[in-house]
Amino acid sequence: MSDTAEPQIPGARPADEGDDDEILLEPTVQHAVTTWGGSPAPASPPSQSFHMALATNSLPSxxxxxxxxxxxxxxxxxxxxxxxxxxxxxxxxxxxxxxxxxxxxxxxxxxxxxxxxxxxxxxxxxxxxxxxxxxxxxxxxxxxxxxxxxxxxxxxxxxxxxxxxxxxxxxxxxxxxxxxxxxxxxxxxxxxxxxxxxxxxxxxxxxxxxxxxxxxxxxxxxxxxxxxxxxxxxxxxxxxxxxxxxxxxxxxxxxxxxxxxxxxxRKLGQYRLGEKLGEGGMGEVYLAEHQLLKRPCALKLIKPDVNTNPIALARFEREVQTAATLSHPNTIEIFDYGHADDGTFYYVMEYLPGLSVSDLVHQFGPLPPGRAIFLTRQVCGALSEAHRMGVVHRDLKPANIIVAILGGKCDVPKVLDFGLVKLTADHPEAVRLTADYTVSGTPQYMSPEQAMAADLDGRSDIYSLGAILYFMLTGQPPFQGGTPTELMIAHARDPVTPPSKHRPEIPADLEAVVMKCLEKKADDRYPDTRALAAALAACASAADWDEAHAEQWWADQAAALADSEASLQPA
Structure with missing residues (x-):
């Protein structure tokens, strides 16, 4: 998507180029700055529940x-x-x-x-x-x-x-x-x-x-x-x-x-499927509604080639069960999973009103340092819970983090696709399955040890999160261009260009945090996401962005969208 792309209607798109394994819900800015009916939101912090509004527009019988x-x-x-x-x-x-x-x-x-x-x-x-x-x-x-x-x-x-x-x-x-x-x-x-x-x-x-x-x-x-x-x-x-x-x-x-x-x-158990939101290497995502609760959600159907592989399906189902145990407010909530009558595996997650980090940067440019810190610290909390449970995400990237408006709060990041995780040896369910189903991840944000197919722990996610922070601040990943293999080699071998070379105004203390996350050796990075969050909080620009700034930013986008729509109306 180019920088001049217009806000789109609610929906989703396939994952970023180079990702062969994902379907990613990426609602655009119009989700967050308009009411469900499409009218411009008032120039104040949004208060209407998107989920309630969607629920009152039940999917058709x-x-x-x-x-x-x-x-x-x-x-x-x-x-x-x-x-x-x-x-x-x-x-x-x-x-x-x-x-x-x-x-x-x-x-x-x-x-x-x-x-x-x-x-x-x-x-x-x-x-x-x-x-x-x-x-x-x-x-x-x-x-x-x-x-x-x-x-x-x-x-x-x-x-x-x-x-x-x-x-x-x-x-x-x-x-x-x-x-x-x-x-x-x-x-x-x-x-x-x-x-x-x-x-x-x-x-x-x-x-x-x-x-x-x-x-x-x-x-x-x-x-x-x-x-x-x-x-x-x-x-x-x-x-x-x-x-x-x-x-x-x-x-x-x-x-x-x-x-x-x-x-x-178009019915799966208690779920009624609506419009198709996107598709990718592993399956298709639909807007859905629980028929009794009238709760909107996103339902992912796993593709037949995975469903016909019993080892792959067993691991995928186990990983979804594991992901469903995560309860951090910055982790996407998984509501349910099951099998259709024909054996198709599906799982159900919350439907988020917001904007992915990828689209946020592409549409509005690199983020201010304070906002990048504000978002990344919250993501650290989600990863901290997962890592303590022996779960490594393995596919962190800007498209997998939605910046949402939830519960009256703005700039609430949600980490997606914990259903595609790696269980470390610390996890009680980390048994070996022959012909293990693996997910390669996204080359632009892949840690060196992941690129080399080495054993992973939470520090691999810290590297990926450092690459996302680099993208937030500069508008580009640490390495780009070339084939996926060339990108993986670059992560494992080549030095990272400091982000200040792209944007000189990036503070030195924040740049030091980013570069420490992107160390080639896992032992040279932060030992865990708690330490990373503390380092971010200690940066001078951490105080430059808070909930009030976030609310004002979204209100400004609502007003800008309203003015844009008004200018398109015939005189």
Missing amino acids: ITTETGELLRTRLKAAALFLALGYSAFFLFGLLEPSSVQHRSAVTLGLRLILCASLVGLLSARADLGYRELRLLEYGFFAAMILLMMFGQFSTGSRLIDDGDLPRLVAMEKNGIINLLVLMTLYAVFIPNDPRTTARVVMTMALGPFLVLAALQWKSAEAPAMVDQLARTEFAIGNMLFVLLSAALAIYTSHTLNHLRRDLHQA
């Missing part, structure tokens, strides 16, 4: 989905018929005969009806499911009645003129018109087969009712009407209509079955 689909399909059907009727209407105006002129009149009425429905569906966004159904039945009933009226009117004229060939052609045209309407209804309108059967079979009566009305009216020409309604002709038409009706009902049944299967497939 099958009825809601059907209603939304019905509106779209009904509008499409009306447009389709309008185009067809327009062509026949123009043809009827060009034909000089009175019969064609009468057909043009009924076609014109149908065209007006179609246009009216399209206009109504376009203008009225508040139509409920029941209202849409009434519009559907009324529209198709009107289409059939107008078709019957047109046939009866034209047929009566042709009988008066004694024009049997054109009368037979009119009957066939009526059958074709009917088949178009039945097929259109079955394909376009979402319905269960029973409802479709009732509507379609009612439509099928139309031509035969017209024929019966012509027999009753045209007593003066019984022979002509009897010839039109003779057995072989009537039976042929009836069979044609019944076969078409059966095909329409079967089509509706198939489409309805597929639609319900899709709806059911």
